[in-house]
Amino acid sequence: MIKAERKAQLLENARVVFSNKGYHKTSISDIINKSGVARGTFYLYFENKRQVFESVLDELFRDIGDCIKTIQLGKGHASPIDQLRNNVRSVIALLLSNPETTDLLLKHAFGVDPEFDEKLNQFYNRLAERLESSLQLGIAMGLLRKCDTQIVSFCIMGTIKEVVASCLSDVQYRGKDIDLIVDEVLNFGSRGLITSEYGNT
Amino acid sequence: MIKAERKAQLLENARVVFSNKGYHKTSISDIINKSGVARGTFYLYFENKRQVFESVLDELFRDIGDCIKTIQLGKGHASPIDQLRNNVRSVIALLLSNPETTDLLLKHAFGVDPEFDEKLNQFYNRLAERLESSLQLGIAMGLLRKCDTQIVSFCIMGTIKEVVASCLSDVQYRGKDIDLIVDEVLNFGSRGLITSEYGNT
Amino acid sequence: MIKAERKAQLLENARVVFSNKGYHKTSISDIINKSGVARGTFYLYFENKRQVFESVLDELFRDIGDCIKTIQLGKGHASPIDQLRNNVRSVIALLLSNPETTDLLLKHAFGVDPEFDEKLNQFYNRLAERLESSLQLGIAMGLLRKCDTQIVSFCIMGTIKEVVASCLSDVQYRGKDIDLIVDEVLNFGSRGLITSEYGNT
Amino acid sequence: MIKAERKAQLLENARVVFSNKGYHKTSISDIINKSGVARGTFYLYFENKRQVFESVLDELFRDIGDCIKTIQLGKGHASPIDQLRNNVRSVIALLLSNPETTDLLLKHAFGVDPEFDEKLNQFYNRLAERLESSLQLGIAMGLLRKCDTQIVSFCIMGTIKEVVASCLSDVQYRGKDIDLIVDEVLNFGSRGLITSEYGNT
DNA sequence: CATGAATGAGGGTTCATTCAT
DNA sequence: TATGAATGAACCCTCATTCAT
Numbered sequence: 001m002i003k004a005e006r007k008a009q010l011l012e013n014a015r016v017v018f019s020n021k022g023y024h025k026t027s028i029s030d031i032i033n034k035s036g037v038a039r040g041t042f043y044l045y046f047e048n049k050r051q052v053f054e055s056v057l058d059e060l061f062r063d064i065g066d067c068i069k070t071i072q073l074g075k076g077h078a079s080p081i082d083q084l085r086n087n088v089r090s091v092i093a094l095l096l097s098n099p100e101t102t103d104l105l106l107k108h109a110f111g112v113d114p115e116f117d118e119k120l121n122q123f124y125n126r127l128a129e130r131l132e133s134s135l136q137l138g139i140a141m142g143l144l145r146k147c148d149t150q151i152v153s154f155c156i157m158g159t160i161k162e163v164v165a166s167c168l169s170d171v172q173y174r175g176k177d178i179d180l181i182v183d184e185v186l187n188f189g190s191r192g193l194i195t196s197e198y199g200n201t
Numbered sequence: 202m203i204k205a206e207r208k209a210q211l212l213e214n215a216r217v218v219f220s221n222k223g224y225h226k227t228s229i230s231d232i233i234n235k236s237g238v239a240r241g242t243f244y245l246y247f248e249n250k251r252q253v254f255e256s257v258l259d260e261l262f263r264d265i266g267d268c269i270k271t272i273q274l275g276k277g278h279a280s281p282i283d284q285l286r287n288n289v290r291s292v293i294a295l296l297l298s299n300p301e302t303t304d305l306l307l308k309h310a311f312g313v314d315p316e317f318d319e320k321l322n323q324f325y326n327r328l329a330e331r332l333e334s335s336l337q338l339g340i341a342m343g344l345l346r347k348c349d350t351q352i353v354s355f356c357i358m359g360t361i362k363e364v365v366a367s368c369l370s371d372v373q374y375r376g377k378d379i380d381l382i383v384d385e386v387l388n389f390g391s392r393g394l395i396t397s398e399y400g401n402t
Numbered sequence: 403m404i405k406a407e408r409k410a411q412l413l414e415n416a417r418v419v420f421s422n423k424g425y426h427k428t429s430i431s432d433i434i435n436k437s438g439v440a441r442g443t444f445y446l447y448f449e450n451k452r453q454v455f456e457s458v459l460d461e462l463f464r465d466i467g468d469c470i471k472t473i474q475l476g477k478g479h480a481s482p483i484d485q486l487r488n489n490v491r492s493v494i495a496l497l498l499s500n501p502e503t504t505d506l507l508l509k510h511a512f513g514v515d516p517e518f519d520e521k522l523n524q525f526y527n528r529l530a531e532r533l534e535s536s537l538q539l540g541i542a543m544g545l546l547r548k549c550d551t552q553i554v555s556f557c558i559m560g561t562i563k564e565v566v567a568s569c570l571s572d573v574q575y576r577g578k579d580i581d582l583i584v585d586e587v588l589n590f591g592s593r594g595l596i597t598s599e600y601g602n603t
Numbered sequence: 604m605i606k607a608e609r610k611a612q613l614l615e616n617a618r619v620v621f622s623n624k625g626y627h628k629t630s631i632s633d634i635i636n637k638s639g640v641a642r643g644t645f646y647l648y649f650e651n652k653r654q655v656f657e658s659v660l661d662e663l664f665r666d667i668g669d670c671i672k673t674i675q676l677g678k679g680h681a682s683p684i685d686q687l688r689n690n691v692r693s694v695i696a697l698l699l700s701n702p703e704t705t706d707l708l709l710k711h712a713f714g715v716d717p718e719f720d721e722k723l724n725q726f727y728n729r730l731a732e733r734l735e736s737s738l739q740l741g742i743a744m745g746l747l748r749k750c751d752t753q754i755v756s757f758c759i760m761g762t763i764k765e766v767v768a769s770c771l772s773d774v775q776y777r778g779k780d781i782d783l784i785v786d787e788v789l790n791f792g793s794r795g796l797i798t799s800e801y802g803n804t
Numbered sequence: 805c806a807t808g809a810a811t812g813a814g815g816g817t818t819c820a821t822t823c824a825t
Numbered sequence: 826t827a828t829g830a831a832t833g834a835a836c837c838c839t840c841a842t843t844c845a846t
Contacts, residue, residue: 003829023312024224027815029815038831040819040832040834041832041833108311110309117308147385147388154363158359158364159360163359166352187348188390229840240807241842242808244841408810424713426628427716429837439811444838446808446810509714510714513626513628537796554787559765565754565761568754571724586750587754590758591791596793596794643826643828644827646820646822647827
């Protein structure tokens with residue numbers, strides 16, 4: 001087996017067991033047994049347990065970052081609100097199509113060690129900042145009502161995380177139409193955000 | 202020291218170290234050292250590590266349950282929407298006034314073991330169900346727009362969890378007016394939920 | 403068993419196996435098996451393998467330091483040369499009466515890790531410096547011939563170390579009269595080998 | 604690269620890393636990385652780690668053996684004492700000109716395994732026996748005073764080992780005139796330290 | 805009630821050696 | 826000859842739990 005394949009295989013198996021048992025309950029034995037590989041082999045491809053874990057999540061971090069497009073103004077581009085919605089849609093779709101890694105991120109990522117906690121916080125903060133920029137743009141253009149963009153960006157993120165998490169835990173959701181879920185989330189968020197003379201205080 | 206006091210003291214110290222380091226990184230030594238108590242003494246009051254952890258969270262589960270009031274109809278009661286809002290307000294206030302336990306719940310509760318994961322899921326599902334009932338009531342009364350109440354209840358829970366979590370992580374938030382945060386969350390949620398001829402699709 | 407006894411027991415067994423197999427070939431299992439104690443027990447008394455090793459040698463370092471008396475001048479004291487000889491005699495006697503630890507020091511002390519190598523060098527250098535002082539005093543008083551005191555102090559130390567080491571390796575030496583050995587070493591150092599009529603430059 | 608060259612290259616690199624880190628702290632990786640050679644290649648030239656180590660020292664053993672000349676009597680030869688001195692001089696010069704291997708021998712040779720410890724002891728004992736023969740000859744010829752030749756031969760070896768070791772550890776010695784060191788050692792051994800007027804019995 | 809010494813299973817990691825290519 | 830991926834025994838250390846005092 002060529003090196004890249006073996007590494008991918010180990011990474012894949014690590015991903016699965018990590019998301020089943022969490023970081024601390026997962027042992028190297030779990031990973032290598034699932035991979036049918038000797039103990040030492042694991043350490044040919046990864047420095048240590050912590051590093052595989054980080055690799056698994058780094059992949060997701062990158063993918064999430066990639067599917068969020070900075071909002072583009074001007075003709076030829078969709079409306080900023082639609083672009084924001086598309087970003088939300090992409091992220092949800094990405095998360096739901098990677099159930100194991102997403103579960104890992106949402107349930108087992110904190111508590112690995114202080115450094116990784118910090119890394120996680122930074123990741124979420126970066127996402128929140130990008131969201132805030134979009135919100136501020138929307139407000140400036142009169143498309144969104146005024147609000148505390150910082151808080152609201154966490155509201156949006158929380159909405160996405162929780163809905164996705166519930167889909168992953170709940171077998172009855174699996175296979176349900178993603179678009180339906182996304183629309184519901186978007187409606188929840190957007191009807192609260194769109195400027196309107198008839199909102200309430 | 203009388204039995205109940207000692208147990209409370211251990212529980213309190215356990216709460217603090219658990220929330221600082223998470224379940225797996227916390228050792229019995231951490232708890233007994235902080236408590237100035239011998240190793241064996243710990244096991245006089247708790248069956249095992251897992252049980253203290255559960256006790257800590259059970260307290261929070263109970264408190265959260267207690268501050269959610271079932272919506273009452275009829276004269277002499279506030280409007281159902283205000284009652285819903287009050288519930289949200291109470292929960293947020295409770296969580297923010299128990300930062301350590303809340304951090305424990307939000308960041309370190311999953312991954313202890315499969316049974317406890319299940320218990321957590323059930324707790325969240327029960328909350329979601331109570332929320333759903335309220336939402337269905339609001340819709341039936343024409344106060345809220347039609348929506349997938351299951352999804353929306355997770356949206357609301359996610360909003361609360363994430364905003365609270367961000368407050369706990371972010372020092373700049375600490376001391377900020379809780380009401381301000383609560384209002385922002387309520388506005389985010391309610392303007393999206395109130396029936397309105399002028400909402401967007 | 404009281405704490406001090408258990409620690410002494412472990413230290414004693416560690417001393418023996420270390421001197422038999424050297425630091426790297428000795429495993430914690432060797433020490434605990436010899437002690438009839440569980441693995442964890444070892445770590446109740448010592449931080450790690452390295453620390454026991456260091457404890458064993460620290461004891462010897464201290465004893466060696468203690469049996470070297472700074473040379474005293476004036477009436478009521480033996481002649482400086484006799485004091486120097488007494489120091490040599492004491493050290494040799496000490497080393498021969500602690501064969502295991504001495505073997506450990508002479509054969510297995512280097513190579514544990516860079517920090518310990520440095521500590522060892524410092525120990526030997528301190529000894530050499532004390533020897534040098536004595537030599538310089540002897541020269542100043544006209545009792546000893548002029549020489550490079552630094553080199554000569556290592557000559558003396560080497561003489562002692564090698565003779566002691568050979569005694570420890572060689573079963574036929576065991577039990578031989580220590581005084582005989584000491585005298586031979588002292589004669590070697592003080593008179594040299596050349597027959598007096600034929601002294602050279 | 605021809606076989607002999609490759610083997611020499613590996614041996615040379617092994618020598619360097621062994622003397623830097625000692626036997627146990629040196630890994631095969633250290634040797635092959637330094638040599639730019641694959642892991643398997645190492646085992647084409649040496650049976651195992653232990654064997655390389657032995658090869659490195661065997662070379663030194665041979666060189667040491669070679670530079671000690673059996674004392675020749677009769678006209679046309681230098682005086683036996685000068686021949687003995689020349690042997691000492693040659694050995695010291697050899698050791699100081701091979702600092703790495705010498706360090707390896709003096710600090711890291713014991714403790715590899717019981718068999719090698721035995722081999723080392725035999726090597727030193729053989730040297731001691733050759734020294735003893737010379738000493739006995741010198742005594743028989745009235746050139747040297749009577750003494751316990753066994754002990755004295757270890758005194759001489761210890762003197763040489765320790766002085767050489769101190770030169771290798773101590774940077775200030777490096778580059779110092781070898782002859783100066785050798786003379787000091789020879790003087791120590793032949794004349795001792797006591798000023799001639801006050802020789803003792 | 806309280807203590808804390810003792811336990812030992814279990815986890816992460818290293819590394820000399822092998823062998824198919 | 827040369828390679829380097831694979832192996833797996835062995836090692837150090839941790840820590841939840843027990844129990845004699």
